[in-house]
Amino acid sequence: MSGHRLFERPALRPQVRIEAGDAGATLRYLGDRRWLELDFLHGGDAEQRFLKLLQEGGRSAADLAEVFPGTADELDELLAALDEQGMLTESATASAEGLSGVAAYGRLKRNADAVRARLHSPFVQALAAGEVTRDQLIGYAVEYWHITHLCPRALAPVLARDDISPTAWAKTMAFYQMERNHDRLLEKSLQAVGVSREVLRRVQPLPATMALMAALGVYAYEFPAALFATLFPMEEPEPEFLELFVRRCEELGLPGEFTGPIVAHSGVNEDEDHEAVTLELLAELPFVGLEEVRECAAAVTDILEQRARLDGEIIAWYGRASLRDLTAGSYPSAAGKALTCVSSASSA
């Protein structure tokens, strides 16, 4: 066993009792269940001084070697023997650097702002230019439906986690409950343009939509902090986009029953303050290691880039084909080719 070498500053546990005599000492732990006898081969004073320092802690094995009456190998053997009896602990207090969840949020938010500043959305550009077609607007709503429909499934795994604080769990549960029926709003929209729920259940999402929801789902399974971190880029209100969207829908004669629920859903997110959910959840983490914060930042950036790709995919696919009911009929290869060749320039 070499586990004792992993201690930065090995020390005797406070529960270890030292019984020193003239010729040696007995160290006892857990009553009389674990014990170790040491012979004093160097007169006793040096050994007792060493044991006192080991009891105090705060010293590395190298520091201890300087006061140990014996060779470095002998010290290593002694520490191994003590550890074998469970008598050693770690007395170092300093740990790797980290941030509070509150501070981590600030970093992630500023990172997201910087990423957003270099991204552009082909969909928003086409909306502003008045070039978006009816099918592309409906396609946008279909993808939005996929997101709201998959959302509970993506979130649910985090509710099984038992390593987030009770408050974080309660907030996540509340968020899950709020998101549960949001797909119904989008179904109302799509019903108004002849797309039924039955059809929606058959259609496949675009790859970027699936990638977004898969990311959230996987984080929910195995990386709760990244799930918390990636909620705000998914939930931030986009009033300027919404205005362009509604105007284009009106230009193309799409009914108010189509745009109404989409606007309402955006309003729900704003009213329920979904944007701040990331901050509230991360604030529940008193200490997050720097590597973990960095991985969360990468996750946030990826979500933003996937969203930009999704906007490109909506233009590419729904500009050439309609609903993605891929279980029947022939596959529109031209649309598929355009879709899979969407430039990542918008996310570069």
Place this chain on the structure above:
Amino acid sequence: MNEQHGDGRIVPERPLLLAEHRRVGDAIELRTATETFDVEPAEGLTVEQLAAVLGRLDGGTPLTEIAARTEVPEGTLRDVLVPAQVAGLLDEGAPAVGRHPLAVLADVEHVLNELMEELIFDGPFWQAVVRRPESLPPSVFHGFGLENWFFLFHENEFDSAILALPQNAGLRTLANEFYQEEHKHDDIVVRAFSCLGITKDDLLRSRPLPTTTALIRMLSWWARTDPLFFMATIGVLEGRLNSEGDAENAAYDSFLEACGKADLDPEFVEPLRMHAKINAAHDHGSVSRELFSRLPGLDAATEARLIGKAHLFVEAYAAFFNGILDYYGDPARPLLRPAYEGDGR
């Protein structure tokens, strides 16, 4: 100001404002490299007070002091800062406090050490194996081997759940190495049963004791829902099972010694010894320490959670051993319990 943020814990304790500010009429202008915000004082605050607050957001002054110096109640102050925090305009000047991960693990180990003695080594199974192995029917020893085989056979169920660990590359590497080293250990132990006329196929058609499945499923659940706690258990599961032996011997040395005293067939004992030696050569008893040494600091709530669950884990582990004596202590019982009962249809 949103009332949902009333607890105010979402703002830094020593806020640092990442924007320049200047008074413009009855408002304050906040300017970053890319954005400008116009901020009006919240109800009950003067623009002078708001300016005074902003002027003290230097990353060194605690909120309590800012509140005292500006005569803005702390609750109001926190509420005032929330929009700036949401917008990413604040940084935290106070250091985050995390305890050394090995110090936390050492405290968990103390609980494990204590309960291992009281519940496991003082329990009926280990007392019988260590104190009176000659009096036990061979079926108890065979049962120990069989239930250990079930445990090893299902080990991928829990070990695999920590292979991804996206937040820590060092931890991920170690977990994968451990997984590889453990792979097929059940095939080593299965050889022990050939002298009993039990084949791998027989084992696949049988099922473990409920005390064994309880341990397996709990570990699998923890590996998925609290991987840190699961990692804290590996050192115990892979370590030595002997409170009195010397450090030179491998894991299970008490058991192997008892097998000698009870005159068990070496063909049964040797594969178990081989498995123990392989684990010892890989120093698997130190795996929890190695994993924890790669972690950043841990907070107090995490430590409390690990300590609490450590008790539950040892209870399940003790029941695993005692369940062996309880069932296999009666030599009239079949060594293998079939997956199907009745006619199997």
